[in-house]
Amino acid sequence: MAVEYLCKVCRGVLNVKTSIILSATKLNGSKRGLIYLNPELGNYTTTSHPTFKIEEGEEYVYNCPICHSQLNSLKYNHLVRILMIDNDNKEYSVYFSGIGGEKCTYKMRGTKVEKKGPDAMKYDRYFEVPEEDRKYL
Ligand SMILES: [Zn+2]
Numbered sequence: 001m002a003v004e005y006l007c008k009v010c011r012g013v014l015n016v017k018t019s020i021i022l023s024a025t026k027l028n029g030s031k032r033g034l035i036y037l038n039p040e041l042g043n044y045t046t047t048s049h050p051t052f053k054i055e056e057g058e059e060y061v062y063n064c065p066i067c068h069s070q071l072n073s074l075k076y077n078h079l080v081r082i083l084m085i086d087n088d089n090k091e092y093s094v095y096f097s098g099i100g101g102e103k104c105t106y107k108m109r110g111t112k113v114e115k116k117g118p119d120a121m122k123y124d125r126y127f128e129v130p131e132e133d134r135k136y137l
Pocket of ligand 1: 064
């Protein structure tokens with residue numbers, strides 16, 4: 001079984017062919033479009049239509065293209081959360097930055113966090129939370 005990415009709300013599958021497909025809207029703006037993310041963790045190549053480009057340093061709200069729920073984390077400011085199911089059918093939370101140009105990914109399951117990307121230090125503090133408090137996040 002291949003790795004799959006799911007919406008954290010409706011659990012609809014977000015990856016089609018070789019991309020994770022999300023809808024994005026510029027924060028405090030009206031520009032919106034589809035964005036294709038590379039499903040390989042640590043690969044920050046994105047694809048979008050020429051009329052909709054993610055701007056460096058701008059924050060975006062990401063939505064599930066299936067149920068339209070907002071995927072930005074309510075607790076981890078500036079991060080976006082989706083679910084990942086790996087080859088062993090294990091479920092992880094995958095966080096990435098909603099700010100254009102920031103390269104960081106956190107793959108979390110229980111107390112284990114795998115960090116990737118040159119900007120991973122930026123939100124390190126979010127993941128130093130004691131396990132018993134995690135359920136509130
Ligand atoms: Zn959804």
